[in-house]
Amino acid sequence: MSNPVVSREEWLVARRRLLEQEKEAFRALDAVRARRRELPAVAVDKDYRFQGPSGEVGLADLFEGRRQLIVYHFMFDPAWDEGCTSCSFLTDNIGHLAHLHGADTTLVLVSRAPYPKIEPFRERMGWEVPWYSSHGGDFNYDFHVTNDEAVAPVEYNYYDREALERRGLTPFMKGEAHGVSVFVRADEDAAEAGDGAVLHTYSSYGRGLDLLLGTYNYLDLTPLGRQKYVNEFSHHDRYGAAEAAGCHH
Template structure:
């Protein structure tokens, strides 16, 4: 534990009151940003995407499952993967128990990946999740949203110095670096109105942090995320903590 300033209860209360004012301001700012997200223009989805599901081939409109809103988490699980991305798996741990609550607000939440459906369902069983997971491997769904990359697009990255964390995540997914970074994570939102599907929001990278509940909790601990300078990423699938994995430092 690093050294830290020690003070009296009175000093803590004064500093906490100042911080609380800033936290409330951030809350108000987040509310404003949420309103602006809802005010983004809706874009009609004109391409006829098809997805492989447990109940056969479905269209994007079919995935709403009778509701008017749809959230799709673009889970990094490409065709060459042996297991889903470790980070995406941690996000899915947060998504899964929220599905029932979102349904109560007229929202269907699913995951979509490019790997074959049988791989996805086998991994879902291993992880103990129950959300609907579809394979978009036969369509340009992920590509059109910027969550799938070509070898030409990746060449500058692949010809440079590959971060050790990327090599680690690729190994933990059972693929090489090129196969791993071909996929990208993301969240997209849709509305179904009068038979037309509209895309209403898309985000990736740190925009996904609301679904990474552990970071919000770590941000409130004495040491925070404490990731600076780590050569190996600490995150594991929930059934791998305490077990040796191929990419665990020895």
């Protein structure tokens, strides 16, 4: 830690200066959030199918009768034996779902791995959030969290193949990526009845997922900061006992 040690009075001057920057950043974030809420929507006209604990379901079923649906695209390739560590880190940061449900919003995970691979991993990690498989369908490709030119044109974070190559982002041109997508029922009465048009309002990738990482928000308050990139965190059941308990020698 290289923080200078100063008097309380000097610290207070620096803290007030930072406070003004924090307030400016929050005002900018409020403006972005408002623009996000005002985004136009696109009707989902494809019959996406998923496998879950109750068998095959459609996209409308994932709402569980609520008005809004948030899908976290969890990286879990069908060939893998366990889910991505960075997606697992994010899932560990999901709070009690009752609060989202109280705001008429459902949160689910969706991965391309077959459901028989997903369920044992979910149980191992101790997660309660609903998790569905999109295996064999177009969902991951259409929402650009799986790139395979044999299936669909390459696109990641709203950049096509040419733009990705130009920016040196070629690792994102093939395979799995994480992301979040938001859907809403076109009609509130239809949502309660379990049917009605589904609209896609928002998707985000890459650093856009930082907002969901509560651990990072806590670490951002500290002088040592984040310390690790998101993909450097392990599955939580693989930390040593001393590290998991917060004991460092």
